[in-house]
Amino acid sequence: xxxLTSLLILAAVATTSLAADKPNIILCMADDQGYxxxxxxxxxxxxxxxxDEMARTALRFDRFxxxxxxxxxxxxxxLTGRHPNRLACFSWGHSLRPQETTIAEALxxxxxxxxxxxxxxxxxxxxxxPVCPGNSGFDEWLSAPNFYENDSLMSHNGKxxxxxxxxxxxxxxxxxxxxxxxxxxxxxxxxxxxxxSPHSPHIAGKGFGELYADQPKAKREFLGELSGIDAxxxxxxxxxxxxxxxxxxxxxxxxxxxxxxxxxxxxLSGLKGSLLEGGLRVPTIIEWPSVITxxxxxxxxxxxxxxxxxxxxxxGVTMEKQPVLDGQSLLPLIRGxxxxxxxxxxxxxxxxxxxxxMQAGRMLAEQRDNPxxxxxxxxxxxxxxGYSTENLPGPSAWLDGDFxxxxxxxxxxxxxxxxxxxxxxxxxxxxxxxxxPDRVAKMSADLATWRKSVVSxxxxxxxx
Numbered sequence: 001x002x003x004l005t006s007l008l009i010l011a012a013v014a015t016t017s018l019a020a021d022k023p024n025i026i027l028c029m030a031d032d033q034g035y036x037x038x039x040x041x042x043x044x045x046x047x048x049x050x051x052d053e054m055a056r057t058a059l060r061f062d063r064f065x066x067x068x069x070x071x072x073x074x075x076x077x078x079l080t081g082r083h084p085n086r087l088a089c090f091s092w093g094h095s096l097r098p099q100e101t102t103i104a105e106a107l108x109x110x111x112x113x114x115x116x117x118x119x120x121x122x123x124x125x126x127x128x129x130p131v132c133p134g135n136s137g138f139d140e141w142l143s144a145p146n147f148y149e150n151d152s153l154m155s156h157n158g159k160x161x162x163x164x165x166x167x168x169x170x171x172x173x174x175x176x177x178x179x180x181x182x183x184x185x186x187x188x189x190x191x192x193x194x195x196x197s198p199h200s201p202h203i204a205g206k207g208f209g210e211l212y213a214d215q216p217k218a219k220r221e222f223l224g225e226l227s228g229i230d231a232x233x234x235x236x237x238x239x240x241x242x243x244x245x246x247x248x249x250x251x252x253x254x255x256x257x258x259x260x261x262x263x264x265x266x267x268l269s270g271l272k273g274s275l276l277e278g279g280l281r282v283p284t285i286i287e288w289p290s291v292i293t294x295x296x297x298x299x300x301x302x303x304x305x306x307x308x309x310x311x312x313x314x315x316g317v318t319m320e321k322q323p324v325l326d327g328q329s330l331l332p333l334i335r336g337x338x339x340x341x342x343x344x345x346x347x348x349x350x351x352x353x354x355x356x357x358m359q360a361g362r363m364l365a366e367q368r369d370n371p372x373x374x375x376x377x378x379x380x381x382x383x384x385x386g387y388s389t390e391n392l393p394g395p396s397a398w399l400d401g402d403f404x405x406x407x408x409x410x411x412x413x414x415x416x417x418x419x420x421x422x423x424x425x426x427x428x429x430x431x432x433x434x435x436x437p438d439r440v441a442k443m444s445a446d447l448a449t450w451r452k453s454v455v456s457x458x459x460x461x462x463x464x
Contacts, residue, residue, distance in 0.1 A: 024249040034259020036266030043266035050234035064284035065303035081308025086457035093356030095123035098130040104137025115140040118171035118194040127158025129374035147199035153364035160368035166205030168232035198225035255282040323462035345400035384460030398447040
């Protein structure tokens, strides 16, 4: 059941293309898998034969960016195509706003069945919450309010159930059942499969840790979780082939932020939580056998904000009164276009707000044993307004082609700017700001304009 709380959605009109066969869409996302935490870059001992095969045979992105260096904000960007600060999803544990248009709501209007499986982390998974998966456009959902482990409690359409099995495969199994039902109904589907691994604590499923017997225990369990994801993706690919739907199915794999300390950035500077490349750049692959018929590697600057506009164009959907998007459709690139520079630069901004603790096991046990109305257990996600358009705190960055500008606030209210050429210096070691004052001036002015636009959205202007 869908309860559309967004006034924007009530006012929106979805128009669909006349294409007879809309593609199925699967969006997979790992939790804390760094840029180098795949076998195909050769920077880690991790074994990911499935992802390696996908990287060899499909479309591999080498400059794909999470919208934020932590999880919840990036997930919000996937669902909306907007920088998460626009909707006050500043840090981990922050939620969606019910006023937002989600990717599931948009596709639902175009006849898609929509399902969410795995980590949610954008509000509670109570059925009456205005920002649970069921009230965010998803017809079917098996979700956890945060990362989840093996044999975990999960919220199945709002009812808490005990599950058994390795966590990544669990999400895939439920997603596959959903896909089979969509095929039975002869409907296209959107399946959002968000794994809870390799988030700490690292507990590899049976047989996966043993692949790394030569590693210290902590590293062994971490790498085993990554291999567990890889195996689950392999089973997913196998089953959609057996269902006979693979040719018209887009499978998009990525991660929500950069590497943990135990992981690999493949030589990039910074880790999860940082606006340096190692905190933002993530492994990304798209398969679509009927369209991506030859292997390709792209260096086109792209990011999680691009997923929403790309998927809407794939489905032939246009939303009227669409709020400001930070992403742009990658469909021309997917269909074989070149690596021409993106039309709009990518902005990053860590607004200084504390994360909110969400222990999935405890929350789900409480949801099962002592159910309460959503508003007694989570903050109101619909609040807007009150944010200054002049005082714009926190570090930010502006990525325009090969150049990346960092704005680093100082205690005296001023800001320091650093500039890097990522083509020649992907590790961001040589500051070029003093060599390119005109470029710094232009990029810093563009960044300031963008941040003011974000605050306008934050204050609710997009909903009026």
